[in-house]
Amino acid sequence: MRSRREFSPQTLSVLAALCDQPSRWQHGYALASQTGLKSGTLYPILIRLADRGLVEACWQEEPQPGRPRRYLYRLTPGGLASAAGALAARPQQQPSGRPAAVAGARQPGGRGAAAPAVP
Amino acid sequence: MSWLGRAGARLLPAGRRDWAEAVWAEAHEVPTGWPRLAWRAGGVWLIAREATMVRWIGSRLVFAAAAGAAAWAAWPAGDAAMVRADVIATVLLLAGLPLLARWVLGPPGSRAARRLRACGYAAVLALMPAKAVLELFLGAVPRGGIDLRTYDVFQCPNAMPGQGPVVNCLVPGTSTGGPTAGSEVMLLLLTACGLAVLLALTARRAPVAPATLAIGAGAGLALGAAMYALAPLGFNPAFPDRPWLHGGAVDPFVALFWILLFGGPLVAGAVAGWRCHVPADAGEASAARAWQGLGAGLVCGGVGAAFVTVLGTGTTALLVRSARVRDLLYHGQHLTASAVYGRSCSRAGTWALISCFSSASRSSGPC
Numbered sequence: 458m459r460s461r462r463e464f465s466p467q468t469l470s471v472l473a474a475l476c477d478q479p480s481r482w483q484h485g486y487a488l489a490s491q492t493g494l495k496s497g498t499l500y501p502i503l504i505r506l507a508d509r510g511l512v513e514a515c516w517q518e519e520p521q522p523g524r525p526r527r528y529l530y531r532l533t534p535g536g537l538a539s540a541a542g543a544l545a546a547r548p549q550q551q552p553s554g555r556p557a558a559v560a561g562a563r564q565p566g567g568r569g570a571a572a573p574a575v576p
Numbered sequence: 577m578s579w580l581g582r583a584g585a586r587l588l589p590a591g592r593r594d595w596a597e598a599v600w601a602e603a604h605e606v607p608t609g610w611p612r613l614a615w616r617a618g619g620v621w622l623i624a625r626e627a628t629m630v631r632w633i634g635s636r637l638v639f640a641a642a643a644g645a646a647a648w649a650a651w652p653a654g655d656a657a658m659v660r661a662d663v664i665a666t667v668l669l670l671a672g673l674p675l676l677a678r679w680v681l682g683p684p685g686s687r688a689a690r691r692l693r694a695c696g697y698a699a700v701l702a703l704m705p706a707k708a709v710l711e712l713f714l715g716a717v718p719r720g721g722i723d724l725r726t727y728d729v730f731q732c733p734n735a736m737p738g739q740g741p742v743v744n745c746l747v748p749g750t751s752t753g754g755p756t757a758g759s760e761v762m763l764l765l766l767t768a769c770g771l772a773v774l775l776a777l778t779a780r781r782a783p784v785a786p787a788t789l790a791i792g793a794g795a796g797l798a799l800g801a802a803m804y805a806l807a808p809l810g811f812n813p814a815f816p817d818r819p820w821l822h823g824g825a826v827d828p829f830v831a832l833f834w835i836l837l838f839g840g841p842l843v844a845g846a847v848a849g850w851r852c853h854v855p856a857d858a859g860e861a862s863a864a865r866a867w868q869g870l871g872a873g874l875v876c877g878g879v880g881a882a883f884v885t886v887l888g889t890g891t892t893a894l895l896v897r898s899a900r901v902r903d904l905l906y907h908g909q910h911l912t913a914s915a916v917y918g919r920s921c922s923r924a925g926t927w928a929l930i931s932c933f934s935s936a937s938r939s940s941g942p943c
Binding site for chain 1 (some may be wrong): 592594595597598599600601602604605606615616617618621622626639773941
């Protein structure tokens with residue numbers, strides 16, 4: 458049985474995506490495109506990570522004209538350390554049939570690309 | 577669609593609303609068509625999940641389905657207004673009492689509490705069709721022969737030899753049978769009291785720990801199993817009523833029954849009082865232990881009583897309905913349904929009361 462401290466493969470994929478550019482704020486759709494996770498899976502993971510203090514979130518300050526403000530995410534320093542440890546310890550060989558999300562294989566889509574750093 | 581998302585987000589606690597609104601805001605970045613629809617469906621799922629609506633909706637759907645099935649099974653085909661009224665009243669009782677308990681004492685406080693409530697509800701719902709079968713059987717007067725004689729004997733127990741003077745039922749076939757309004761009201765009150773105790777003990781504001789509920793339920797199952805093995809069809813001194821225990825085989829179960837009837841709640845209460853976490857203050861610690869002891873004893877008695885009531889009534893209903901079951905339990909005796917019903921006497925309610933009261937009075941002792 459998995460202990461509470463361990464991360465699920467889906468959570469590891471989210472951590473991997475956030476670790477790519479830890480100082481940059483990222484959008485939900487960018488993370489979903491990168492990990493291959495559906496919104497119904499991605500957001501609960503982000504919520505749990507935020508509850509544990511591993512991810513911080515904030516609203517975009519200057520939204521694009523005609524579009525609603527977006528919610529942005531990035532790892533906290535503690536989250537970065539935890540993610541680095543968990544990603545280093547994860548098995549290299551993924552079991553067959555796992556989604557590409559686990560390996561963080563998908564590339565971000567055009568409109569969902571990572572947002573620039575927010576000062 | 578966005579107003580719908582914002583309205584849904586209002587269902588969430590304050591700390592979660594941003595997340596729901598974030599999913600909706602992000603939907604503008606997702607390509608239109610199915611991908612955007614799927615993204616928004618994920619948002620709806622998030623709202624349902626975070627608002628614990630999945631459990632809320634799921635539990636109510638399961639209750640509605642189970643209550644509907646039980647009512648359908650118990651609903652009489654002929655003219656039996658009393659049985660129908662009982663079915664409707666029981667379902668209303670099951671649906672309404674939790675609302676009252678939630679308002680007064682709060683929702684269930686733990687997983688153990690939720691499971692115990694679910695088991696209690698399942699017991700009441702399972703009892704509904706079995707009870708209806710027996711009441712309808714009792715209400716249908718046999719045409720004649722041994723069935724009619726047994727029916728009269730059962731309807732008028734003092735007509736049995738050695739049971740005292742006959743008060744009524746002097747003419748065979750004059751008994752009407754069937755449930756009366758008074759008996760139905762009494763049974764409903766008994767059910768309501770049992771449910772009220774169950775809901776109170778499992779509520780968040782009740783000072784009963786989850787471990788106490790588990791200990792009481794475990795001891796209650798042992799007590800109920802012993803009671804059912806000993807007297808599956810109730811106790812009727814006029815007939816042998818244990819189809820599967822004969823001769824000396826019954827003696828160990830009799831001993832076990834008496835030990836469990838008084839010792840089960842006592843031991844459960846003592847163990848629960850000993851295991852519970854108590855405050856440092858001696859007075860508060862005694863009160864906490866007393867609550868755990870009383871809670872474990874009540875749960876033990878209630879679970880044991882519900883167990884034997886449901887299984888006993890269910891077995892009697894099966895015997896009345898199915899010749900195959902009668903032959904299985906009373907092999908070679910070729911008993912009719914009414915003869916079997918005459919052997920059983922549906923005194924499970926009495927055992928329920930004995931069990932509950934004995935547990936309540938004994939369990940508070942050690943604490």
